[in-house]
Amino acid sequence: MKKHNFSAGPSILAPEVIENTAKAVxxxxxxxxxxxxxxxxxxxxxxxxxxxVALFKxxxxxPEGYKVLFMGGGASLQFCMVPYNLHKKKAAxxxxxxxxxxxxxxxxxxxxxxxxxSSADKNFNYIPKGFxxxxxxxxFHITTNNTIxxxxxxxxMDSPVPLVADMSSDIFSRPIDVSKYGLIYGGAQKNxxxxxxxxxxxxxxxxxxxxxxxxxxxNYQTHIDEGSMFNTPPCLPIYTCMETLRWIKKLGGxxxxxQINEAKAxxxxxxxxxxxxxxxxxxxxxxxxxxxxxxxKDEYKELEQEYLSFATSKGMVGxxxxxxxxxxxxxxxxxxxxxxxxxxxxxxxxxxxxxxx
Amino acid sequence: MKKHNFSAGPSILAPEVIENTAKAVxxxxxxxxxxxxxxxxxxxxxxxxxxxVALFKxxxxxPEGYKVLFMGGGASLQFCMVPYNLHKKKAAxxxxxxxxxxxxxxxxxxxxxxxxxSSADKNFNYIPKGFxxxxxxxxFHITTNNTIxxxxxxxxMDSPVPLVADMSSDIFSRPIDVSKYGLIYGGAQKNxxxxxxxxxxxxxxxxxxxxxxxxxxxNYQTHIDEGSMFNTPPCLPIYTCMETLRWIKKLGGxxxxxQINEAKAxxxxxxxxxxxxxxxxxxxxxxxxxxxxxxxKDEYKELEQEYLSFATSKGMVGxxxxxxxxxxxxxxxxxxxxxxxxxxxxxxxxxxxxxxx
Numbered sequence: 001m002k003k004h005n006f007s008a009g010p011s012i013l014a015p016e017v018i019e020n021t022a023k024a025v026x027x028x029x030x031x032x033x034x035x036x037x038x039x040x041x042x043x044x045x046x047x048x049x050x051x052x053v054a055l056f057k058x059x060x061x062x063p064e065g066y067k068v069l070f071m072g073g074g075a076s077l078q079f080c081m082v083p084y085n086l087h088k089k090k091a092a093x094x095x096x097x098x099x100x101x102x103x104x105x106x107x108x109x110x111x112x113x114x115x116x117x118s119s120a121d122k123n124f125n126y127i128p129k130g131f132x133x134x135x136x137x138x139x140f141h142i143t144t145n146n147t148i149x150x151x152x153x154x155x156x157m158d159s160p161v162p163l164v165a166d167m168s169s170d171i172f173s174r175p176i177d178v179s180k181y182g183l184i185y186g187g188a189q190k191n192x193x194x195x196x197x198x199x200x201x202x203x204x205x206x207x208x209x210x211x212x213x214x215x216x217x218x219n220y221q222t223h224i225d226e227g228s229m230f231n232t233p234p235c236l237p238i239y240t241c242m243e244t245l246r247w248i249k250k251l252g253g254x255x256x257x258x259q260i261n262e263a264k265a266x267x268x269x270x271x272x273x274x275x276x277x278x279x280x281x282x283x284x285x286x287x288x289x290x291x292x293x294x295x296x297k298d299e300y301k302e303l304e305q306e307y308l309s310f311a312t313s314k315g316m317v318g319x320x321x322x323x324x325x326x327x328x329x330x331x332x333x334x335x336x337x338x339x340x341x342x343x344x345x346x347x348x349x350x351x352x353x354x355x356x357x
Numbered sequence: 358m359k360k361h362n363f364s365a366g367p368s369i370l371a372p373e374v375i376e377n378t379a380k381a382v383x384x385x386x387x388x389x390x391x392x393x394x395x396x397x398x399x400x401x402x403x404x405x406x407x408x409x410v411a412l413f414k415x416x417x418x419x420p421e422g423y424k425v426l427f428m429g430g431g432a433s434l435q436f437c438m439v440p441y442n443l444h445k446k447k448a449a450x451x452x453x454x455x456x457x458x459x460x461x462x463x464x465x466x467x468x469x470x471x472x473x474x475s476s477a478d479k480n481f482n483y484i485p486k487g488f489x490x491x492x493x494x495x496x497f498h499i500t501t502n503n504t505i506x507x508x509x510x511x512x513x514m515d516s517p518v519p520l521v522a523d524m525s526s527d528i529f530s531r532p533i534d535v536s537k538y539g540l541i542y543g544g545a546q547k548n549x550x551x552x553x554x555x556x557x558x559x560x561x562x563x564x565x566x567x568x569x570x571x572x573x574x575x576n577y578q579t580h581i582d583e584g585s586m587f588n589t590p591p592c593l594p595i596y597t598c599m600e601t602l603r604w605i606k607k608l609g610g611x612x613x614x615x616q617i618n619e620a621k622a623x624x625x626x627x628x629x630x631x632x633x634x635x636x637x638x639x640x641x642x643x644x645x646x647x648x649x650x651x652x653x654k655d656e657y658k659e660l661e662q663e664y665l666s667f668a669t670s671k672g673m674v675g676x677x678x679x680x681x682x683x684x685x686x687x688x689x690x691x692x693x694x695x696x697x698x699x700x701x702x703x704x705x706x707x708x709x710x711x712x713x714x
Contacts, residue, residue: 007395012394018393025378025379032359038364073574079572080575106573195397195591195593231433232546317390
């Protein structure tokens with residue numbers, strides 16, 4: 001039976017990305033060696049690194065003055081690397097969920113942290129608006145997509161101080177104006193590749209401005225100076241990212257990706273609104289195109305487990321909502337085909353027919 | 358033409374490890390999903406993590422009280438994590454090469470560092486002996502195998518303070534007495550798997566003993582408490598490590614691995630000693646079983662490039678020595694078959710016949 005992979009991350013990758021990765025694991029470009037067993041400093045892997053960086057720059061239209069880096073440790077390691085490098089006296093954070101809180105927690109190891117606004121009052125089901133970013137902050141940190149709650153910041157905001165964004169779960173889902181950001185980072189395992197590599201896009205002139213002694217591996221300048229090869233980078237995960245970026249480019253780039261994502265999300269959000277059994281959890285203008293969270297209406301609440309079993313029997317995978325929201329979460333990342341969203345909608349309609357009171 | 362992969366790292370992996378990884382990239386255990394697109398918290402990946410930890414414990418005979426962790430960032434990130442967690446007043450380091458020096462450099466961010474002994478006087482071509490480990494150090498750090506210089510510490514030394522070992526390039530190459538170590542770490546990309554995952558074996562009672570505030574991701578206790586799943590681990594690299602450990606177990610374990618490694622190294626060291634054109638660079642009792650470094654004798658020095666081209670034409674890969682030693686380096690990690698070492702020896706013999714003065 002065909003699986004429809006709605007996992008929140010690690011998550012679905014395009015079939016050709018998976019196939020090409022398997023081929024490169026067996027033999028990279030016919031050189032007779034696996035991509036796993038090559039020197040990272042040899043020309044074969046250097047070509048992979050160079051193309052991956054070039055595709056980042058091309059697809060996101062990254063301006064001069066920014067560097068694209070790859071490292072290990074996940075976005076969670078960036079939670080402390082960002083303040084290690086950028087925090088001087090005070091950092092400002094937007095609190096839109098658990099991951100945003102975790103990021104802010106690490107900044108507190110380095111000094112003052114101001115929480116500019118929070119949506120904790122409604123279990124993070126909206127993106128706060130109308131807040132003022134303090135002009136005396138060293139940077140302002142946002143989490144653009146909140147996987148657990150299904151909320152997303154859809155525009156590139158203006159900030160009087162360097163804007164730092166965790167885009168782990170919506171990078172490459174839409175065009176972004178990189179020039180509005182000081183630093184963008186994220187784990188690969190949603191829209192890019194397998195877990196094990198983290199990307200960082202950083203405006204180089206922001207670095208080296210504080211007095212702190214920074215351990216070598218935690219200093220962005222180290223990775224800039226060595227082209228992400230100060231030590232051995234996660235070669236295989238980077239290879240898969242390159243394949244995903246090739247696939248996005250072939251598809252028409254991030255503007256086309258956004259159209260596809262909007263079309264997919266509309267199919268599911270429309271059904272959630274129409275269906276008598278379900279309710280969306282996020283406020284409408286904060287709804288994510290990447291993670292679509294919904295629950296059963298109060299009068300059907302006792303059917304949640306039954307619906308989940310039914311959907312699973314129809315091939316849906318990873319649909320259970322995070323425990324802090326409950327219900328269901330359909331992650332509709334870039335690689336998710338609209339056919340899988342339609343298959344999910346069919347299960348909702350079929351379940352409605354048989355269970356509507 | 359068959360390639361003989363002598364790369365220093367990332368390096369050769371066993372053919373069945375490569376094949377099984379490619380299969381799991383396409384479909385893990387027939388579940389219909391790639392190992393790259395599964396939730397790390399689902400039962401399918403949890404089984405991978407559990408088996409990998411269990412095989413570490415079984416193959417290395419790890420005693421109670423130790424934890425096995427997997428994280429990203431490479432051994433270079435451990436260079437600062439070790440002192441972050443263990444340095445109180447003074448740490449002691451054995452200086453056996455560039456990597457040992459890099460490790461010590463990071464400890465200096467956290468306090469005093471004593472270099473107990475060094476082989477810098479002879480370009481690190483031997484392992485220092487007869488040194489005294491200071492009893493007032495918080496820990497003593499060694500690099501058991503020095504890839505660049507082809508030297509190796511072959512025994513588990515007694516230390517009056519916790520012994521910390523970077524075993525990136527010789528883990529699983531021989532039985533070790535883990536109880537003699539406080540902490541063992543290493544990147545996977547030599548004897549274990551692809552680049553992108555780092556293992557840590559740590560005696561849990563050493564942790565939490567200093568006053569330092571440790572950022573969450575840099576605190577070993579975080580990873581212990583969450584079973585290496587505080588954040589998304591590098592799932593695919595861990596999968597490949599599991600396949601390598603299965604292969605080692607099937608082969609007969611690390612004692613058998615050591616026999617095989619000794620036999621392989623003997624073939625090449627014997628030829629280096631016999632051949633009129635070549636000289637080994639490491640002192641005999643410090644010679645590594647993992648990286649075998651040799652140069653051309655002075656009277657043949659001008660033939661180095663020609664020999665390298667000849668060997669390359671016969672399928673040898675990654676044979677060029679590190680620039681700080683020159684000449685040649687044959688890395689004969691666990692997965693290197695003796696047939697490849699014999700093929701290398703044949704090129705040396707053939708070259709001797711045609712070039713001996």
